Amino acid sequence: MALDVGSSGDWDGRWRHVQKFLERSGPFTHPDFEPSEETLQFLLETCKILVIGAGGLGCELLKNLALSGFRHIHVVDMDTIDVSNLNRQFLFRSKDVGHPKAEVAADFINSRVPGCHVVPHFKKIQEFDESFYRQFHIIVCGLDSIIARRWMNGMLLSLLVYDDGVLDPSSIIPLIDGGTEGFKGNARVILPGMTACIDCTLELYPPQINFPMCTIASMPRLPEHCIEYARILQWPKEKPFGDGVALDGDNPEHIHWVFQKSLERAAEFNIIGVTYRLTQGVVKRIIPAVASTNAVIAGTVPSRENTALFAYVPLNNYLVFNDVDGLYTYTFEAERKENCSACSQVPQKLQFPPSAKLQEVLEYLTENASLQMKSPAITATLEGKNKTLYLQTVASIEEKTRPNLCKTLKELGLADGQELAVADVTTPQTVLFKLNFTS
Amino acid sequence: MIDMIEKEDNVITEEEAAQYDRQIRLWGLEAQKRLRGSRVLLVGLRGLGAEVAKNLILAGVKGLTLLDHEQVTEESRRAQFLIPVDADGQNQAQASLERAQFLNPMVDVKADTDQVENKSDSFFLQFDAVCLTGCSRDVMVRVDQLCSSRNIKVFCGDIFGYHGYMFSDLGPEHHFVEEKVKIVKSSDETNDGPKVKKPKVDPNETTMVKKMASFCSLKEALEVDWTSEEAKASLKRTPPGYFLLHVLLKFRTDKGRDPHPGSYAEDSCLLLQIRDDLLEAVDVNPELLPDSFVSTCFSEMAPVCAVVGGVLGQEIVKALSQRDAPHRNFFFFDGLKGSGVVDYFGNK
Numbered sequence: 001m002a003l004d005v006g007s008s009g010d011w012d013g014r015w016r017h018v019q020k021f022l023e024r025s026g027p028f029t030h031p032d033f034e035p036s037e038e039t040l041q042f043l044l045e046t047c048k049i050l051v052i053g054a055g056g057l058g059c060e061l062l063k064n065l066a067l068s069g070f071r072h073i074h075v076v077d078m079d080t081i082d083v084s085n086l087n088r089q090f091l092f093r094s095k096d097v098g099h100p101k102a103e104v105a106a107d108f109i110n111s112r113v114p115g116c117h118v119v120p121h122f123k124k125i126q127e128f129d130e131s132f133y134r135q136f137h138i139i140v141c142g143l144d145s146i147i148a149r150r151w152m153n154g155m156l157l158s159l160l161v162y163d164d165g166v167l168d169p170s171s172i173i174p175l176i177d178g179g180t181e182g183f184k185g186n187a188r189v190i191l192p193g194m195t196a197c198i199d200c201t202l203e204l205y206p207p208q209i210n211f212p213m214c215t216i217a218s219m220p221r222l223p224e225h226c227i228e229y230a231r232i233l234q235w236p237k238e239k240p241f242g243d244g245v246a247l248d249g250d251n252p253e254h255i256h257w258v259f260q261k262s263l264e265r266a267a268e269f270n271i272i273g274v275t276y277r278l279t280q281g282v283v284k285r286i287i288p289a290v291a292s293t294n295a296v297i298a299g300t301v302p303s304r305e306n307t308a309l310f311a312y313v314p315l316n317n318y319l320v321f322n323d324v325d326g327l328y329t330y331t332f333e334a335e336r337k338e339n340c341s342a343c344s345q346v347p348q349k350l351q352f353p354p355s356a357k358l359q360e361v362l363e364y365l366t367e368n369a370s371l372q373m374k375s376p377a378i379t380a381t382l383e384g385k386n387k388t389l390y391l392q393t394v395a396s397i398e399e400k401t402r403p404n405l406c407k408t409l410k411e412l413g414l415a416d417g418q419e420l421a422v423a424d425v426t427t428p429q430t431v432l433f434k435l436n437f438t439s
Numbered sequence: 440m441i442d443m444i445e446k447e448d449n450v451i452t453e454e455e456a457a458q459y460d461r462q463i464r465l466w467g468l469e470a471q472k473r474l475r476g477s478r479v480l481l482v483g484l485r486g487l488g489a490e491v492a493k494n495l496i497l498a499g500v501k502g503l504t505l506l507d508h509e510q511v512t513e514e515s516r517r518a519q520f521l522i523p524v525d526a527d528g529q530n531q532a533q534a535s536l537e538r539a540q541f542l543n544p545m546v547d548v549k550a551d552t553d554q555v556e557n558k559s560d561s562f563f564l565q566f567d568a569v570c571l572t573g574c575s576r577d578v579m580v581r582v583d584q585l586c587s588s589r590n591i592k593v594f595c596g597d598i599f600g601y602h603g604y605m606f607s608d609l610g611p612e613h614h615f616v617e618e619k620v621k622i623v624k625s626s627d628e629t630n631d632g633p634k635v636k637k638p639k640v641d642p643n644e645t646t647m648v649k650k651m652a653s654f655c656s657l658k659e660a661l662e663v664d665w666t667s668e669e670a671k672a673s674l675k676r677t678p679p680g681y682f683l684l685h686v687l688l689k690f691r692t693d694k695g696r697d698p699h700p701g702s703y704a705e706d707s708c709l710l711l712q713i714r715d716d717l718l719e720a721v722d723v724n725p726e727l728l729p730d731s732f733v734s735t736c737f738s739e740m741a742p743v744c745a746v747v748g749g750v751l752g753q754e755i756v757k758a759l760s761q762r763d764a765p766h767r768n769f770f771f772f773d774g775l776k777g778s779g780v781v782d783y784f785g786n787k
Contacts, residue, residue, distance in 0.1 A: 060745060063520055067741035084460045086543075087497055093541055094458075112520055182465050183753075277456075281464060288465035291497045292753035295490065299745030300777055 050136040051075045052125060052152065054101040056289055057142025057178050059091040060298030062105055065140075066113040068302045073109075074136070076121040076128075077102040088291035125152060126428070130159055133173070140176045140301060144287075146198075146205055147374060147426050149177060150342070153190070153198035154427035157343050160193045167193045178297045182288045185297035188334065192343065196334035199342035203369045223266060223273035227282040230261035249284035258283060341371055341431055350420065350433045354410035358389060362405065365422060373424040380420050382413050389420075409435070451475075455545065459499055470760035471499065477759040478502040478565065482555050483572035484531045486739035487598045489519035490748025491570055491755070492539050495546075498756050502547035504566070505539065507532035507573075508554040518739050560585055568592040568755055573697075576661070576688040583608050583657040592758040595657065596751045599687050599697070600736040601774035603747035604680055607754055607765060608654045615761045616647045654768055655785030661685070663784050665721040674727065678780045680771030682728045686714045687736065698737045707733045735775060743774040750779070 049070050051061050054077040065073055079101050081092045091108040092101070102120035109118045121128075125148060133139070133155055143149050152175065161171035175190040177198065190197055215221070216228050235247050240257050248254050259279040266274045280286065339346045352361060358378070365376045377391040389412060390401045404412060414420075416437040421430045451459075451468065455475070463471050477500050481492055484507040495503055509515070511526045511534050521535035532550040540548045555571075555578055563569060569586055571579050571594070583593045587608045596605035664670060690706075690713055691697055698706040710733050718725045750770050757763045766781045773779075 064742045064745055067518070067520065083457045086458050087460070087462050087499075090493055090497060090542055094544075112524070114517075114524060277460070277464070286461070286464065289461040290465055290753075291494050292749040292756070295494060295745045295749030295752070299742040299749060302742040 045071065047138070048072045048074070048136050050133070050139045051142065052139065052148075053077055053142035053144070054089075054091075054105040054120075055079070055085065055142060055144065056088045056291075056294040057180060057298050058101070059089045059105060060294050061140055061142055061178075061301055062091065062109050062118065064298055064302050066109050066116045066118070071116050073116065074119045074121065075102045075105060076123060076125055077105075078122065078124045088289055088294055090291065125155075130155070134159055136173060138174050138176070140178070142178055142298070144179075149198050150202075150426040151428055153192070154342055154429055156190075156192040157197065158429050176301055178301060180289065180293045180297050182290070183293055185293050187297050187300050196336045197340060197343040199370070200337035200340045201334050202372055220265065220269050220271060223262070223271055223275075223278055224282050226262040226265040226269070226271060226274055227258060227279050229265050230258045231283055234261050247283065249280065255280050255283060337370070342427065348431060348433045349436055351436045351438050352409060353438050354414075354416075355408050357406055357408055358412060359405040361409070361420075362390060365424075373422070373426055376422045376424045378420055378422055379430075380412075380414060380418060409437075455499065458543075458545075462498065466756075466760060466762055470762045473760045474498055474500050474756060476501055477567040478504075479755065479759075480504050480506060480563065480566040480569045481572070482506045482570065482574055484519070484521070484535045485515055485573055485598075486518040486741060486744035487596055487603070487748055487751075488572045489521045489535065490744045491572070491596070491752050492521065492535070493542060494748060494752025495755060496539060496542040496548065498752070499543065500546055500759070502549070503539075504549045504551055505532040505535055506551040506553065506555060506558075507535075508552055514738070518741065518744075555582075563591065564589060566591060568594065568759055570594040570596070570751070570755060572596050575692055577692070580656075580658045580661075587611075587654070587656065592755070593657070594751060594755055594758075596747060597684075597687070598739040598744050598747060599683065600738055601740050601743055602680060602683055602732075602736055603743050603772045603774070604684050605747055605751040605754065605770045606657060606660065607758070607768055608657055608660075609652065609758050609765055611653050613652050613654065613758070613761075613765065614649065615652070615757070615763065615765065616649055617762075617764055618645045619648050620645050650764070652765060652767060660768060660785040661688075665723050674723065677727075678771045678782055679728050679732075680773065680780070681769070681782070681784065682714075682718065682723070683732055683736065684771075685717055686710060686728065686732075689713045689717060700737050703737065706737075710736070740774055743772065746774070746779070747772050 047070060049065060049072065051058055051065070051073060052075075054062070054075050058075065058077065062073065062075060077100070080098055081089070081096045081101055081104060083094065083097055085092060085101075086094060086097075089101070091105045096104045100120070100122035102122050106118040106120035109116055139152070139156070141149060141152060143152070156173050156175055159171055159173060161168040172191055172193055175192065176187065177190060178187040179185060189195070211225055211228055216225050216232065220226055220229065231247060235258070239245065241254065247258070255276070259274070259276050262274045262279055266272070336343070338344060339348070341348050350361060350364070352364075361378065362376065365371055365373045365378075375392040377393065378389040380387055380389055388397065388401060389404050391397045414435060416435065418435045420433045420435055422433060423430045451471065455471075456463070459471055479495055479500050479502070481488060481495070481503060484492070484505055488505075488507070492503060492505060507530065509531045511522055511529050511531050513527060515531060516522045516524070516526060516534075519535070521538040522531070523534065523538070526534040530550070530552045532552055536548060536550040540546075555574060563582060563586055569582060569591060571582060574582075574595070579595050583595075586593050587610045590610055592610070592613075593608040594605065595607075597603065665674075687697070687710075690710060693713070694706075694709070698710060711730065714728055714732075715725050718728065747770070750766075750772075754766055754770075757765055767783045769782050769784060771780045771782070
């Protein structure tokens with residue numbers, strides 16, 4: 001593919017419209033912001049943007065950013081291309097199936113937009129540390145997991161610098177977070193340390209669809225119930241592919257087994273609708289997706305970006321798009337949570353009687369709506385030493401610390417006012433809790 | 440014989456099922472099959488055209504004809520992602536063809552280099568839907584009149600800098616289905632005893648409901664009588680995008696092109712003049728479209744193309760698949776405010 005080898009590759013007036021935007025001091029501009037020719041130059045020559053995710057939103061974002069004039073873009077994605085991506089992730093074609101998304105996306109943009117340089121990273125976001133993230137002026141996320149979003153959120157919060165309790169604005173890296181599902185989507189601007197962060201609004205995320213066990217076990221009505229019966233109850237019992245072999249959603253033989261079992265169950269209860277496709281969807285928790293929604297949400301990002309980059313005024317920072325029943329767009333200002341466990345710097349409290357078991361603390365950490373931790377590891381300083389009270393993610397340690405779950409806080413040697421350090425996949429930094437004994 | 444079998448082929452191939460999986464889960468197999476049997480004409484391959492082309496090709500229509508008589512310029516090449524960097528001087532539709540086809544080999548993508556004004560009536564009648572971008576008002580009105588009486592779905596759309604609109608005429612009787620949730624009364628409504636934990640969400644049973652919507656012609660939609668009391672009263676709620684559209688269409692008719700950054704001073708003057716004349720003629724206060732519009736309506740902003748192209752693309756998909764309620768009949772997007780409005784103009 002021939003590359004443009006012009007000087008700066010610009011014609012007079014190419015960025016006229018972008019220039020117009022930056023040179024206007026609109027109603028939302030921060031009083032300290034002086035729009036000028038220099039701002040435009042900065043945007044084009046220096047601004048380094050990180051795009052996280054090269055999937056549905058990522059592809060659209062890269063296209064929009066490149067066409068809008070950003071020249072230095074990095075993209076991170078740990079996935080390879082699957083055939084089911086092709087209905088919307090248009091930077092990829094069937095010959096690219098199996099290849100890393102970040103690399104194929106970067107290639108496409110680099111060979112298509114003169115002057116634009118996209119650097120791909122076929123990695124997980126957790127494989128990078130602050131030195132990597134610190135180099136960017138702005139970060140845009142097109143992720144498919146809340147856990148990853150919270151991790152990113154936590155990382156940017158950890159970069160904030162406070163001088164005598166005052167936040168140094170130059171340490172703020174704006175985060176634009178977008179998400180889509182079917183015909184719905186949202187985009188929001190987060191200025192870490194200033195505006196609401198991901199964890200501040202954790203309760204806005206709808207709960208995952210989980211069916212009550214009693215329905216699955218004895219009163220199924222929907223084909224989904226039959227599938228969950230096969231997945232949750234029959235598979236562990238019958239171990240169809242051997243001991244300890246977990247159900248793999250990408251293995252057609254596994255899905256086929258679940259499908260057959262689901263059909264049998266459905267027949268028993270006269271339920272229609274069990275199909276192979278539905279079985280796959282339930283087991284893999286597949287989310288329907290289409291090109292247009294991603295196009296719209298990604299389209300709203302560049303102007304929100306300019307707002308974040310240059311305005312720094314917390315305004316209506318949360319846009320919701322819903323094209324299910326008519327078209328509904330709504331923007332509002334998400335408010336910071338006063339005692340947010342991620343961004344408030346307010347020490348988090350744990351209130352339990354000394355007779356409470358460690359198990360209860362664990363349940364609180366995972367089930368509390370504002371915390372929603374996934375597999376927390378709890379450590380305490382006892383007799384001057386760091387002691388892991390419970391850790392799930394390493395099998396040998398889990399086994400060793402499991403007995404602690406049945407012990408009371410008093411039995412474990414914990415005292416009133418004690419600090420507990422909790423680590424979890426939802427945050428790159430440990431969260432400190434203060435233990436208060438209730439009577 | 441083979442053609443007939445093809446037309447009646449109601450079976451989705453394995454390849455299609457795999458590729459379209461994520462969207463079949465959204466709008467169902469029936470809708471996908473209808474798309475698969477639809478032929479669409481797309482006029483204009485600038486920024487908006489490229490976005491619509493992408494969305495329709497990815498969705499899996501049977502065929503998409505790209506019609507554009509203009510040549511690729513440096514400006515147009517940089518506004519859209521389908522034209523390769525070395526294509527200056529080529530025809531715009533032709534230059535977009537290869538990448539457009541790559542998006543989905545299962546769609547029959549064609550390029551046509553004729554001018555839309557020169558196409559005979561019969562040309563348009565071979566399509567199930569027509570989407571006009573960058574066209575003059577006269578052409579849009581003519582094509583709309585010709586097509587909507589024959590149940591060919593008509594769409595128009597343009598981007599003017601940070602502003603964009605789309606219009607649809609699905610005919611006087613457009614039938615479609617909507618999926619509605621069956622309200623299931625909860626059997627356990629007892630609230631005594633200790634506070635129960637919030638029950639986890641269960642997908643409800645849904646049912647398909649048949650509906651009908653009617654649309655007026657583009658001519659009618661553009662020729663609203665603003666002198667009536669009723670119209671005057673609704674002015675406050677009218678999106679300025681509607682008046683902006685009129686101004687820019689008039690500019691296009693008068694100059695044979697859209698406002699160009701290269702002739703900014705001259706074009707700005709003309710735009711303001713047109714605005715004054717137009718709004719005065721319909722007895723509407725020129726302040727409803729303030730002077731500032733001039734500095735934000737030049738060229739096509741890529742992200743605005745993406746938003747309007749996304750909505751427009753989905754409207755075409757909905758109309759062809761006859762599933763889900765269509766927007767009636769305009770969508771205006773203001774890229775500066777990030778606001779989108781659906782509104783109906785014309786007799787209801």
